[in-house]
Amino acid sequence: MKDKGSIPGTVILFCIGLFFFIDSFNIQIFHGMGSTAINSATLPRMWSTLLIMLCIYVFVRTLMRMKKEGATGNPFKKGVLKALIFDNYESILSLVFMALYYGLMKPLGFIPATTLYLYGQILLLQRKEERNFWLPAILAIVSSILIYYVFRYQLEVVLPQGIMPF
Amino acid sequence: MADMIITGFSSILLNPWNILLIFVGTLIGIIFGAIPGLTATMAISICLPLTYSMNQFESLSLLMALYIGGISGGLISAIMLNIPGTSSSVATCFDGAPLASKGQAAKALTTAIWASLFDTFFGLAALIVIAPQLAQIALKIGPFEYCGLTILSLSLVVALTGHDTAKGIISAVIGIMFATVGIAPVDSVKRFTLGFYQLNNGFDLLVVLIGIFAITEVLKIAASVRDPNRAELREQTVKMKGFGVTFTHFKRYFKNLIRSSAIGTCIGILPGVGGGVSCMVSYAAARSSSKCPDSFGKGNPHGIVASEAANNACIGGALIPLLTLGIPGDTPAAMLLGALMIQGIAPGPLIFEKHGEIMYAIYAAVGISAIFMVLLESLGTNIFIKLLKIPSCYLMPMIIVLCSVGAFSSNSRMFDVWCVLVFGILGFSMAKSHYPLPPLVLGYILGPILEENLRRSMQYMTGGNYVEILAHPAAIVMVLLAVLLTLYFVRKNMRHEKSILVEEQ
Numbered sequence: 001m002k003d004k005g006s007i008p009g010t011v012i013l014f015c016i017g018l019f020f021f022i023d024s025f026n027i028q029i030f031h032g033m034g035s036t037a038i039n040s041a042t043l044p045r046m047w048s049t050l051l052i053m054l055c056i057y058v059f060v061r062t063l064m065r066m067k068k069e070g071a072t073g074n075p076f077k078k079g080v081l082k083a084l085i086f087d088n089y090e091s092i093l094s095l096v097f098m099a100l101y102y103g104l105m106k107p108l109g110f111i112p113a114t115t116l117y118l119y120g121q122i123l124l125l126q127r128k129e130e131r132n133f134w135l136p137a138i139l140a141i142v143s144s145i146l147i148y149y150v151f152r153y154q155l156e157v158v159l160p161q162g163i164m165p166f
Numbered sequence: 167m168a169d170m171i172i173t174g175f176s177s178i179l180l181n182p183w184n185i186l187l188i189f190v191g192t193l194i195g196i197i198f199g200a201i202p203g204l205t206a207t208m209a210i211s212i213c214l215p216l217t218y219s220m221n222q223f224e225s226l227s228l229l230m231a232l233y234i235g236g237i238s239g240g241l242i243s244a245i246m247l248n249i250p251g252t253s254s255s256v257a258t259c260f261d262g263a264p265l266a267s268k269g270q271a272a273k274a275l276t277t278a279i280w281a282s283l284f285d286t287f288f289g290l291a292a293l294i295v296i297a298p299q300l301a302q303i304a305l306k307i308g309p310f311e312y313c314g315l316t317i318l319s320l321s322l323v324v325a326l327t328g329h330d331t332a333k334g335i336i337s338a339v340i341g342i343m344f345a346t347v348g349i350a351p352v353d354s355v356k357r358f359t360l361g362f363y364q365l366n367n368g369f370d371l372l373v374v375l376i377g378i379f380a381i382t383e384v385l386k387i388a389a390s391v392r393d394p395n396r397a398e399l400r401e402q403t404v405k406m407k408g409f410g411v412t413f414t415h416f417k418r419y420f421k422n423l424i425r426s427s428a429i430g431t432c433i434g435i436l437p438g439v440g441g442g443v444s445c446m447v448s449y450a451a452a453r454s455s456s457k458c459p460d461s462f463g464k465g466n467p468h469g470i471v472a473s474e475a476a477n478n479a480c481i482g483g484a485l486i487p488l489l490t491l492g493i494p495g496d497t498p499a500a501m502l503l504g505a506l507m508i509q510g511i512a513p514g515p516l517i518f519e520k521h522g523e524i525m526y527a528i529y530a531a532v533g534i535s536a537i538f539m540v541l542l543e544s545l546g547t548n549i550f551i552k553l554l555k556i557p558s559c560y561l562m563p564m565i566i567v568l569c570s571v572g573a574f575s576s577n578s579r580m581f582d583v584w585c586v587l588v589f590g591i592l593g594f595s596m597a598k599s600h601y602p603l604p605p606l607v608l609g610y611i612l613g614p615i616l617e618e619n620l621r622r623s624m625q626y627m628t629g630g631n632y633v634e635i636l637a638h639p640a641a642i643v644m645v646l647l648a649v650l651l652t653l654y655f656v657r658k659n660m661r662h663e664k665s666i667l668v669e670e671q
Contacts, residue, residue, distance in 0.1 A: 006333075009599020012592075013336060020343050023358055030353035036624035040350035040357060043617050044343065051339045058332050090388040095591060098381070098566065102583050118563050125388060125559035136560075143564060147571065155212055157575040 006062045008084070010055050017051035020044060090124060097121050109162020114144035174526025177223045178534065187224055188231040188531055192538040195235020196242070196546075202249045202380050202565060203572020205372060206236020210501040214508075222509045223527050229505050230528060231535040233498050234286060237441060237481055238539050241278040241474055242546075245271060246553050247565060249380045253371055254441030254477035256607050257449035259379065261462060261469030268465055271551050277415070277467045278474045279543045281423060285475040286536040288427035289434065289482020294529055297486045304435045304487050309622035310635060314644030315436070316616040319443060321648035322450035323605040324655035331659050333601045340592075341609025342616075344369060351618035352625075364581040369589075371442070373582050374610055376569040377589025378603055384562045385594040419471045422452055430476035434483020440496035441477040441484075442611050446604060448476030454655070482532070489513050489525065 027041040085092060101117035108116075118140035126132065151157040178184050191213070198209035209232045217225035240255030245262035258278060265274040292300065323338040324331055347358045348368030359365040426448040433444035452472035453462040462469050484495025485502075492513040494500035506513055511521050518525060553561070573582045593603060626634045635642065 006599045006601075009595045009601055012595050013340060013601075016340065016343070020346075020358065027350075027357050028355045030355065035353070036621065036627075038621055038624050040353055040355045043620070044346045044357060047339050047342050047346070047613075051336060051343065054332050054336045054339070058336065061332075088389055090391045091385045091594065094385055094388040095587070098587055098590075102570070102580060102587060105583075106580060114567055118567065121384075121563040121566070122559050125391060125562065126557075127391060127559075130557075130559075139560060143567070147567060151571055151575070155575075157571065158578060159571065159574065160580075 006058060010059050010062065014052060014055035014059070017048045017055060021048035021052060024048060093124055094121060097124065105162070106160045107162060109164040110159040111144045111148050111164050112162065113160075114147065115140045118143060170522030171526050173523040174528075175530045177523065178227060178527050178530035181223070184224055184227045184531075185534065187228045188534050189538050191228040191231025192235040192535050193542055195232040195237075196239035196539065196542055197235075198232075199236040199239020199251045199255075200242040201568055201572070202243050202247070202251055203372070203376055203569040203575075205252055205572075206233055206239075206498045207501055208572075208575070209236050210498055210505075214501065214505055217505060218508065222511065222524055225505060225509055226524065226528055227531045229502055230531040231538070233502065234478075234481060234532065234535040234539055235542075236498065237477060238279075238282045238286075238474075238543070240477075241282065241470075242275070242543070242550055245274045245278060245470075246550055247561075248383055249565065249569075250375060252441070253375055253607070253611070254445055254480065255473065256375070256379075256442060256604065257445040257473035257476075258470055260449065260473075260604065261464070261466050262473075264463070265465035265467070265470070266554065270465070271554060272547055273467065274465075274470055275547045275550060276544065277419075278470050279540055279547075280415075281419070281426075281471045281474040282478045282543075283536055283540045284423050285427045285430060285479040286481060286532065286539070288423075288475075289431050289479040289485075290529060290532050290536070291482075292431045292479075293482045293485050293489075293532075297490050300431075300435050300483075300486050304437075304491065304493075307436060308638070309619040309626070310638035310641035311644070312436070312615060312619035313623050314638075314641035314648075316612045316619065318644045318648040318651070319447050319612055320609070320616070321652045322447055322454075323608055324652055324659075329659050329662050330600070330602075331656055334605050337596065337601050337603065338605035338609035340596075341374075341606035341611075342613030344374070345610045345613035346617070351614065352621045362581070364579065368614075369585055370573075370576050370582060371611065372576055373573050373585045374589055375607065376573055377586040378593035378606060380565060380569045381586060381590025382593035382597050382603070384566055385590065386597065387558045387562055389598075419468065422468050422471050423475050425451060425455075426472045426475035427479040430479030431483040433476070434480035434495050435486050437487055437493045437495050439615065440611070441480040442607065444476040444480045444483075445473040446608050448472045454651075485528070485532075489517055489528070490515060 024041045024045040027044070029035075029039045029041060097117055097120050101113055104116070105113040119136050122136035122139070123131070123133070126136075148159060152159050178188075194213070195206060195209050198204040199206055210229055213228060213232055217228060220228070237252060237254050240251030241258050241262065243249050243251040244255040244258035245266050248259050248263035250256045250259050262274045262278060265271070320338065323334055345368065347365055349355070349366055350357050356366065429448045429451060430441075430444045433439050433447065434441075449462075449469055449472045452468050453459050456462065456466075456468060458466075480496070484499045487493040487495050488499045488503060490513070492503065494503045503513065511517070511524055570583050570586065573586045574580065576582060593606075596603060596606070623635070
């Protein structure tokens with residue numbers, strides 16, 4: 001049931017809309033000369049209200065369609081989340097790897113962090129039957145040094161040095 | 167005047183050093199445009215110091231070539247990787263990548279390359295023939311007209327949403343909401359910055375694009391690792407013959423080319439709008455006027471033509487206000503403005519009188535750069551296609567690293583790189599939930615323009631002076647057109663949903 005997959009995304013977007021709506025009340029309004037009926041908070045509040053309403057509409061529509069098609073099971077049951085994580089663990093792990101990569105880039109430096117990230121990510125994206133441990137390692141080390149050299153010394157982009165001496 | 171024409175053209179055409187600079191500049195521009203995370207603006211800013219010791223003609227040759235190569239290079243990664251190299255190539259992904267995945271990467275590339283050539287010359291022709299007139303029109307466009315135009319462009323979101331209008335509008339609104347982060351226009355109050363000073367200027371467009379497209383693409387590939395049906399090596403079923411396009415192709419795409427060129431040029435002359443909007447507006451127009459709109463997004467070459475034609479025509483359009491008024495049309499043009507001033511050239515209405523030979527030299531440089539662009543990209547087509555044979559498990563992590571470097575280098579801070587991750591999570595969640603991503607980008611670009619000009623328009627109407635809007639009939643027409651278009655597409659989508667329900671029953 002294709003529409004069932006809309007629910008998590010819709011909930012996330014609803015929460016984003018709610019955040020913007022609530023935080024729009026913290027925006028300072030300018031009342032001086034030149035102020036108009038439309039101030040800094042008007043449009044954000046309007047757009048976030050529209051967003052919330054549309055998310056509710058899509059959510060209700062999805063539930064109605066699921067009911068019509070006789071979809072079984074409660075989408076919010078406990079086991080569903082576990083299944084969702086298991087089905088998408090490669091994507092979740094990829095996000096974790098990226099977060100670790102960005103977190104370690106400054107303390108370790110661009111070259112070590114990139115090497116570790118490339119190695120881990122390549123192994124994660126490889127199919128089990130094609131698994132190779134040496135080529136990703138060589139590729140990770142060579143690529144990270146090459147990219148660092150080109151960007152740091154040729155294009156003069158100051159990348160984090162970290163523990164490296166150059 | 168004849169002297170200026172001869173001096174301008176001969177300084178470029180008869181000087182091998184300038185020709186070499188154009189060649190090198192185009193090549194570097196294409197490389198920067200093709201790598202996600204690097205942009206034409208970056209290419210120009212890196213090479214700008216090199217031009218300090220050059221004369222005016224050499225400097226402009228190099229910079230114009232970088233500009234053209236940079237804008238055009240985005241089509242390569244858009245088609246091969248489904249990641250736009252620049253914001254001007256976002257719409258090229260919609261049909262370029264599906265066509266490449268069907269084994270027709272050569273067809274997609276050659277179609278995009280030749281559409282780019284045609285429309286670079288279209289924009290150049292507009293620049294040469296009607297630059298002063300278009301500049302006068304650009305001067306007359308004020309906040310009311312900008313408001314009308316952005317409302318009209320946003321209404322085209324409905325044409326980009328496919329058949330689920332609600333999800334498309336949600337996607338656009340999300341983009342608009344994220345664009346409100348930072349300092350508000352007009353009164354400069356902070357909004358949604360959560361105490362982070364890094365968010366005072368909002369999110370960089372590059373960060374949004376990399377997150378939404380590149381990270382999402384990697385996550386999608388990660389999600390399909392265990393899928394036994396995942397096609398890894400896309401065998402190319404269509405081999406390129408000769409130039410890759412024939413006169414028959416040209417006739418087939420001619421109407422689309424002209425329409426997209428006109429859209430690109432007109433949007434290009436509007437400062438602050440740029441290639442990102444022109445490619446999507448042109449794509450939406452091509453889709454809505456097509457006899458088979460459902461084929462768009464599945465590898466229809468017309469989609470590629472519309473996008474690439476508009477973004478290259480936008481170059482000529484962006485140069486018009488730059489040279490004739492001193493107002494840059496987009497960010498690379500802003501860099502060019504700096505370069506012109508460094509060389510002692512003052513853009514403005516008197517540029518033809520004071521620096522006429524420079525103007526003609528620019529025309530010549532643009533023309534030659536476009537030819538080199540076609541040659542380099544056509545010759546490189548076979549190399550680009552070989553990229554498809556690199557397993558995704560090796561290619562995509564490398565792309566992520568390059569994108570991360572690109573995001574870091576824009577402001578030299580890790581904050582932007584973290585934002586890439588956040589947008590990547592958002593993009594992946596939306597993609598998994600079948601929300602279209604193109605409206606998000608369109609909303610992100612157009613939202614601030616709409617808000618700023620709407621508030622400026624309101625300032626004209628303070629004190630109850632609502633009659634002021636009647637003095638801007640173009641704005642009223644555009645808003646009415648937007649309403650009609652929205653109703654038309656919503657009705658069309660509702661009919662389509664109804665027909666599907668009837669078929670299922």
